Amino acid sequence: MDHGLRQLRAWLAWQQAAGAVDLVGEPADPALALPSSVPTLPEAAEPADARPLAALLPGMPAQAIAPPVRRSETGDVATARRLALACPDLVALEAALAGFEGCALRRTATRLCFADGNPASPLVLIGEAPGAEEDRQGKPFVGPSGRLLDRMLATIGLDRSRFWITNCLFWRPPGNRTPSPQEVAVCQPFLERALELVQPRIVLFVGGTAARTLLGLEAGVTRLRGTLRSWHPDWSPQPIETLVTFHPAYLLRNPAQKKLVWRDLLQLCQRLEADSGAGPGGRPH
Numbered sequence: 156m157d158h159g160l161r162q163l164r165a166w167l168a169w170q171q172a173a174g175a176v177d178l179v180g181e182p183a184d185p186a187l188a189l190p191s192s193v194p195t196l197p198e199a200a201e202p203a204d205a206r207p208l209a210a211l212l213p214g215m216p217a218q219a220i221a222p223p224v225r226r227s228e229t230g231d232v233a234t235a236r237r238l239a240l241a242c243p244d245l246v247a248l249e250a251a252l253a254g255f256e257g258c259a260l261r262r263t264a265t266r267l268c269f270a271d272g273n274p275a276s277p278l279v280l281i282g283e284a285p286g287a288e289e290d291r292q293g294k295p296f297v298g299p300s301g302r303l304l305d306r307m308l309a310t311i312g313l314d315r316s317r318f319w320i321t322n323c324l325f326w327r328p329p330g331n332r333t334p335s336p337q338e339v340a341v342c343q344p345f346l347e348r349a350l351e352l353v354q355p356r357i358v359l360f361v362g363g364t365a366a367r368t369l370l371g372l373e374a375g376v377t378r379l380r381g382t383l384r385s386w387h388p389d390w391s392p393q394p395i396e397t398l399v400t401f402h403p404a405y406l407l408r409n410p411a412q413k414k415l416v417w418r419d420l421l422q423l424c425q426r427l428e429a430d431s432g433a434g435p436g437g438r439p440h
Contacts, residue, residue: 217385217396231257231341239348245274248348252325258341260326260334266293270321270349277430278317278423279355280304281346281365283402284324286331295322296361303403304361307416311424319353321346323365339368351390357426358386358395362402376401381419383426396426 228236234257242248249269261267268285271294280296288298296304308314324342328334347369350358360366363376370386372379379399387394400419401412 217383217394228344232344235341236344239344242348242352245270245349245352248345248352252345255345258326258338260324260328260338263329264326265290268293268295268322268325268327270319271295271297272315272319273317274319274353276318277356278313278319278359278427279350279353279357280318280320280359280361281369282320282322282361283364284322284331284334285327286404287327290327295320299407300403303407307403307420310417311420311427318359319355321349323368334364339364343368347388347390350388354391356393356395356430357423358397359423360397360399362405363399366397366399370397376405380415381422383422398423398426 235255238251238255239248242251249267252269253267255261264285268289272280282295285295286298286300289295289301295301305314308318323339323346324334325345328338346365360379363374363379366372366376366379367374369388370384376399380401382399384397385394386397398419400416401409406413406416
């Protein structure tokens, strides 16, 4: 299938999955008909002269950011840091979280919601907090927003075998309220240790909360999204490329912003394609 046509089908499929209702009528060309399920790209071998999907966007260098200054930690945050640093792997880290009493959210949540996907992937997605369905299942992004996120990522050929996904909070805030700064701070040591254990090379922040927390940025998600930033935390041997995009829950309320997320996904695809050709130590994604 022609590369541009295949991409158009994927984009239309995502628009429909995201709730677009103005795709009226049947296309004159049967090749443009929406598939019954969202395709995983690529569907077939590319001709030698075909451009990659991400070639639609020009290459853009990542914007370097200074690592945030870590303030002195006390109380529950210091305890969380000590427990997290003592964990040799993700299994131990999840167990430490399950036994951690320093976050009040655990007393109102049904279950701990830690992570899902493939920790061997170079790509990590970080959201904000579990919702009702995540609280019931104990996995991130499994409710309506998560299903939309899966469909969005499927348009660039990604499923949960090809990324690792977590949140900056591990328990649901009551009524999905905005978490307090203390709740975010007390979970941050566990999130940072998880990233240290996974060692990602690319991080996609789904929503602005985690980006502001980890990168020390203050702008809202509308200003943060769409810009590649190079982040070099002290636990990583090399800089990590980061990208911020809108949370799918926001897209469900504001479908006009889907076009911006599509651009972000193309940019993410570009970085993944570049990473797949990384030198020694590169992992397949």
